[in-house]
Structure formats: C-alpha cells, structure tokens
Amino acid sequence: MMRLGIIGTNFITDQLIEAASHQDDVQPTAVYSRTEEKAEEFARKHELSYTYTDLQAFAESDYIDAVYIASPNALHHDQAILCMNNGKHVLCEKPIASNHREAQAMFRAAEESGVVLMEAMKSTCMPGFKKIQENIDRIGKVRRYVGNYCKFSSRYEAYRQGEVLNAFKRELSNGALMDLGVYGMYPMVVLFGEPHKVQATGTLLNTGVDGQGTALFTYDDMEAVVSYSKIHNAYAPSEIQGEEGSIIIPDISTPDELTIRFRDGSEEELETETIYPAMFYELYEFNMAIEQNLRGSIINTPHNSLVTSRLMEEARKQMGVIFPADE
Known part of the structure; x- marks a missing residue:
C-alpha cells in the first residue's frame, strides 16, 4: 500500500x-x-x-x-x-x-x-495516447504535428476586472505556456523526440506572463506547431498529419474519441477504452x-520531462517571459 x-x-x-x-x-x-x-x-x-x-x-x-x-x-x-x-x-x-x-x-x-x-502529465499515460502510438505508422510518414489547446480562463475574467489571481502571476512561474502550452509540447516530445529549432511568439499581459502564444518546432523531415491560450477559446482539434492520413485528437489534454482520416477519404474511429477518471x-x-x-516512469521519463522543460524555457524567453526563478 x-x-x-x-x-x-x-x-x-x-x-x-x-x-x-x-x-x-x-x-x-x-x-x-x-x-x-x-x-x-x-x-x-x-x-x-x-x-x-x-x-x-x-x-x-x-x-x-x-x-x-x-x-x-x-x-x-x-x-x-x-x-x-x-x-x-x-x-x-x-x-x-x-x-x-x-x-x-x-x-x-x-x-x-x-x-x-x-x-x-496525465495525457501521455492515458489509453488514448497509447492508441495513438499503436496507430501512428498507419498514417504514413508524419509531416506535421499540431497541438492546439486554447481555453478561456475564469481567472482571466477576474484579470479583466482588475484582480490578478495566481494563474497570471509571474512570481509563481505561471502563464498560458506553463499551464496549457505544456499539454501540446509534452506529447510531441514523447512521440518525436527533441526538435532542432524552436521559434516562439506570444501575447504578454501587463503582469509579465503570456496570455497566449504559438511555438514552431523544426525536425529533420517534419514540423510541429503548438498553439495555446488562456484568453480565448479555440475549437479546432489537434492532429498528427501523415502522408497517408491524419490522426484527429479532439482534446490534446485528454486524448479520447480519436479518429484516423485516410487520404482516400475513409475514416476509422479508434476505441480508447478510457474506463477510469483521466x-x-x-x-x-x-x-x-x-x-x-x-528509476522513473517509462512513459513520462526524466528525459522527456527535461527536454520539455528546456523547450518551454526557450519558447518563454523568446516571448520575453522571465520568471524570478530564472534570475
């Protein structure tokens, strides 16, 4: 026990x-x-x-x-x-x-x-993510990964009224990338490893943290785009786009109800068997x-966490988000 x-x-x-x-x-x-x-x-x-x-x-x-x-x-x-x-x-x-x-x-x-x-990181441990790993070869050579997670925060509503809650405090190492962007980046690292290049932009709030942002990652023969926001909603799914088809992921934070859309127009739903809470x-x-x-998880490995932390720090600094912990 x-x-x-x-x-x-x-x-x-x-x-x-x-x-x-x-x-x-x-x-x-x-x-x-x-x-x-x-x-x-x-x-x-x-x-x-x-x-x-x-x-x-x-x-x-x-x-x-x-x-x-x-x-x-x-x-x-x-x-x-x-x-x-x-x-x-x-x-x-x-x-x-x-x-x-x-x-x-x-x-x-x-x-x-x-x-x-x-x-x-709950998503990479869920049955849906394992299902993605088992089926990714079926879509052919992967050319683009899109991780999209934009969700209007109730704490941003308070921010607009002049009250700064923890979610938007620089001294607590917070912001949209840290809260939501990580959901797009971590699975990318687990699936494809560390990219060669990071290019990031974002919208900074007056507290010094980002409200939204986009990061582009360059690999040898593919690219990845991660977009995230706490100041607006988005309804587009995430995707893994291959030469023969795409895996559609409605919610990157909780991979479920997955679909493969093949290049010939056919579709296949992937049964994820998510029985328990996420x-x-x-x-x-x-x-x-x-x-x-x-010595650690075989899914959320120390290596995956360290690579993700390095990518997030680089993206953050390109946007001009510097935490007291960095100084």
Missing part, C-alpha cells in the same frame, strides 16, 4: 484523490497546507488521517511514502527536493519546474535519494514505477 501525502488543496488534488479511490494499493493519508483551516477542511472532505502546516514535518512524516505536489509552479523545486531528500517518491504536477535548471536539480535529487520523480492513469504509472523499483 502506497501512503500518499498531498501538497495543495485545489480542484486538481480533488481529482487526484478521486483517481486514487479506484486503486486498491494507493491510500491518500495526509495533506499539507499553509493554513490549518484549509488543511483540516481538506482532510475532512477526503477522510485523511493527518494534516500538516509545517512542510519539514510533512516531508519527514512516517505516515507518508510518496507525495503528490499540486502547488504553484514556483514552489515545485523546493518542495519536491525536500520531500525526496527525506525518502519520499514524488509525483509533481506539470510543468515540473519553473525552468530547465530547476528540473535538472530535481531529477538529480531523485537519483541521489533513490526515489521516483515523475511529472504528472488522472487514474498517471497515478497508476507512478505507482508501478515505485513497485517495480524503476
């Missing part, structure tokens, strides 16, 4: 605990929050046995084997390393760190402590890596 500690008390942690309820060998047991009131409220809601407002005590707890981190991006590095230095495995929300340097330090700490560190699959992958004494 993996006893899981939780850092963060937001809707994402609610979803993670819901996913854990479908796994007999995972038991959420504890929560850390900066305030006792929030910790107690969250613990009551999810029937957790232990609450902490001292992060050191949380990291040292004998009642926790692994930790799920869903705090603001700027806190991932310090919190993860503290937990790993105390022998805790860590499942860390995407993006795993503010920048590439922090991500490197986190994976070094995991290696030195002999624990698993995995980036919580976050079930990343938690299952994390737990399997621990149980099998692996």
